[in-house]
Amino acid sequence: MTEARQLLQGMRDAVIEMKTLIERRDALEASVAGAKTTKTRDPEMNVQHSRDVSDHMGEVAAEVVDLDTDIRRLRSILEADRQRARQIIPFLERDERTIVRLYFLWPMKETGELRTWQEIEELMHLSHTAVMQRRRKLMASVDRIIEERGL
Secondary structure, X not given: OHHHHHHHHHHHHHHHHHHHHHHHHHHHHHHHHOOOOOEXXXXXXXXXXXXXXXXXXXXXXXXXXXHHHHHHHHHHHHHHHHHHHHHXXXXXXXXXXXXXXXXXXXXXXOOOOEOOHHHHHHHHOOOHHHHHHHHHHHHHHHXXXXXXXXX
């Protein structure tokens, strides 16, 4: 069951991490959006100097670039995992496919929030016990499909 759990839970965890990185990048960009460096002239020389704000802006810009790199890397890993999951989905039962799509493959609602098991229960019109039984069966099915088909 480890292969299925790594694939499915890994996709959900990657979405959570990517959301966190994007929020952090956006907060950094917003923190320096209004800051502009004031150019000052040294009367003795024809060289312009910037205040210390530019150092902070440079550090923020470098961190934003690093975050963008991490986001792109994570996005490519997530897409590869999603492609692999899409190859497995046709071999699953209907309820298993629903769980994969709603909770693991596309775990974010339109509002940007993650779906919970309670929401999955409501969407599938099933009890918590029934959804958890289907989840366990899903993990076993995915492991079996990966082993049989070499996906």
